[in-house]
Amino acid sequence: MATIQSKNSRGYKYWYIVESRRVNGKPRPIVLAYLGKADDLLKQLQGLTEKLRLKSYSHGAVAALLSVANALDVPSVINKYIKSPRQYCAKKPVRNNLTAGSTLLLGAVGRVCVPTSKRGWWDWAKTTTAEYLLRHSLSKIDSQHFWDLMDALPEESIAEIERELIEKTFKTYNLQSDTLFFDTTNFFTYIDTTNLRCTIARRGKNKQKRYDLRQVGLAMVVTRNDMIPLFHHTYQGNMADAKVFSAVLETIKDRMTGLGFDSKKHTIVFDRGNNSMDNMAIVERLALHYVGALTPYHHKQLVGDAMCNFREYDVDGSKIQVYHDKRVIWGQERTVVVFISEKLKVGQLRGMSKSLEKAEHQLKLLQQHLCNPKGKMRDKEGLEDTIRSVVKCQFAKDVIDWSLKEVSEGKFQLNFSIDQKKLEEIEGELGFRILMTDHHDWDTADIIKAYYGQSKIEHAFRNLKNPYHLALKPQFHWTDQKIRVHFFICVLGYLMAAIVWYQAKAHAQFSGTLDTLLDTLNNIRLSAMLEETKARGRVKATYKLEEMSDKESLLMNALGIMDFHKHRLKLQGLSVYN
Structure with a gap:
């Protein structure tokens, strides 16, 4: 073992690096390096620090999302459905040594962390540890790279990819489900009115009051407990909610069956905009349990009866006036609950x-x-x-x-x-809510709480419109296929983020919002100490996590990404189709 020792000579102290070795069977000090006087040693150390360069990268969110992607094998799942466009002959496309599946995954990760255009993706990625974790150069990824590989994903394959990923999610993370929430929203675009090649963007009743612009609709189903998106559907912007609901009910039932959900133990909750006599007939034919809402204007007799027969109920500690009864509505007996929502009023x-x-x-x-x-x-x-x-x-x-x-x-x-x-x-007459269900055995509080869980999916939509994380905008695509693939990328990002959120709540007792979680993870940084070496053109890099708070350390351990050296990934399907 080498040690630093001093030696006095002519009144000065000199320093050496010395190692003890045996010479002819006897221990002898062998000088490995002469360091000089203390002042000389100090100058050498100061010169060394001047050659060090420091750089830090946003690490926590990217590492957490890529860890989830690795567990779900996202690139390989997507790559199974990739087709070969004409310009690639018979081969599946690879651009900049990346497959289509890995490219769509990288787009989804970027959407979660900081939503940007495809052109601006690398400007964000180079400030993160994405290259370090993937052991892969990403500097050549530009908008054309994304467009080329997005072209290779057929629209009709999106539902199959989503189904396979959701099945893997429930198996990998042992998720549980009982109540599902369905709702729709829309996103305005800047697609020109004269663009006749785009059929999915239409004018309609825009949720953000941009009636002057064409819009695209999005329907989703999420779970109550963990807000995991089980299903999404991109549709024409001028379709009525009730028409969309009837179009996707069969698919929702198939998705539930594929996941092994017991329909007797699951309830689908939807708002009054999705209601109609025909839709309820489909729900009953598919044997789905439901909690839905009715429009008071169309059921004035029921509202009148309720006003004369209100009773006080306790719902989560709040005392509200409620009318509970059974009525024949649209040819079927249903349990109805009428109450006044003060917030709505x-x-x-x-x-x-x-x-x-x-x-x-x-x-x-x-x-x-x-x-x-x-x-x-x-x-x-x-x-x-x-x-x-x-x-x-x-x-x-x-x-x-x-x-x-x-x-x-x-x-x-x-x-x-x-x-x-x-x-x-x-x-x-204001503030009236009318709920209906086929759960005749449920008490009043359970029905009301199930319906109010609808705010879960509204929260998911708010996340997809959050300009700082997860946002579906900006989107600059104008063909139907590209728009559908773009929406899929955004929902994939939301799925991975919801899983990270679930892990944080389950293993780190995290109680904040998804937005707060992503802010916290983005602030966890990995620093790189770059040191010039004697070898020409070589730079030695040493990586170390910056100092973290107790909360951040707890999150990193809960997500299993504290040991960043161990978790440098080689994703299946990253650069080669399996």
Whole structure:
């Protein structure tokens, strides 16, 4: 073993690196290196530190997601369904030594961490440990790389890939399920109106109020406990929710059967927008248990009966007035629960107030124009059509009374008022929720709690619209196939993130949101110490995790990625098709 020793000579102390060896059977100190005086040694050390360069990379989120991808064998699953476009002859495409499956996986990982365009993907990836963990150069991945390999995934194969990945998810992580939530949303695009090659992007009722843009719809089913997306479907933006629901019900039942779910122990929960007599007939034919909602406007007799027979129930510590009964609805006996949601009522009152305020303002402006003696001549029928368009909005048409009187040729007087009695009646009918189910043995609280679990899928949709993580936008694709593949990449990213979230909650008692978890993991960094060596052009790199908080250390251990050297991955299907 070598040691540092000093030797005094002519009043100065000199330092050496010395090793003890046996010479002719006797121990002798052998000088390995002369270090000089203490000042000389200090100068050498200072020169060494000047040659060191430090660089750090975002590590935690990428490592966690790639660990999940490795457990699910994501690239190989996708690669099984990849086809060979004409330009690649009979071979499956490989670009920059990466397969289509690994490329789509890398796109999904990027979507989870920091949503960017395909062109900006490498600008993000080079700030992370993706290259280090995969042992693979990624610097040549650009938008053309993604487009070429996205082309190789047939639209019809997306459902099969998703099915296989979900089956692996439940087996690998031993997940449990009982209640499933279905809902739909849409995402506006900037696809030009004159683009006739894109049929999936249509104008419709946009959830983000962008009625001026074409949109694409997304339907999803997630589990109650862990918000795992079991199914997704990309559809034309102008399709009604009820029509979408009827189109995917058979597929949802097949997915449940493939996962080995006992339909007797599973309940699908959906909102009133998905309801119709035909849809309920399909649900009953497929023998699916359900909790759904009804529109109070279409069931006024039920609402009237409820108002006279409310009883107080305790639901998660809150006292609410509830009416519980059985009714024949659409030819079948169903258990119905009617109650008043205070949160819904407050929102409806606010909406009604804004609607009336806007209508009153427009009618007052019209009154002023009609009273102007220099105003233009008016046609009565056209004027009446204008007034009807103003008061046709929700609530206003029921409470605003108006009359139009002709005072001279082409001149009219407009009078209007708000019927306070009708207004009070409407206010008394606001906030009603009507739930229906075939679980006749469930108590009231169970039915209400099952329906309120619908917020789980709404939370999933909010994540997919989060501009910082998981966002489905930006998307700059304009062909049907590319749009569907892009949506698949985003849902795949959400699936992997949901699994990471499940692990954090199960093994690290993490109680924050998915957004908070991803922020925490992105802040865990791996530093690289780069040291120049005597060998020409060679740089020695030493990697070390930066200092972490107790919370971060707990998460890394729970996710099994603390030992980053051990978890440098060689994903199956990364660069070669199996």
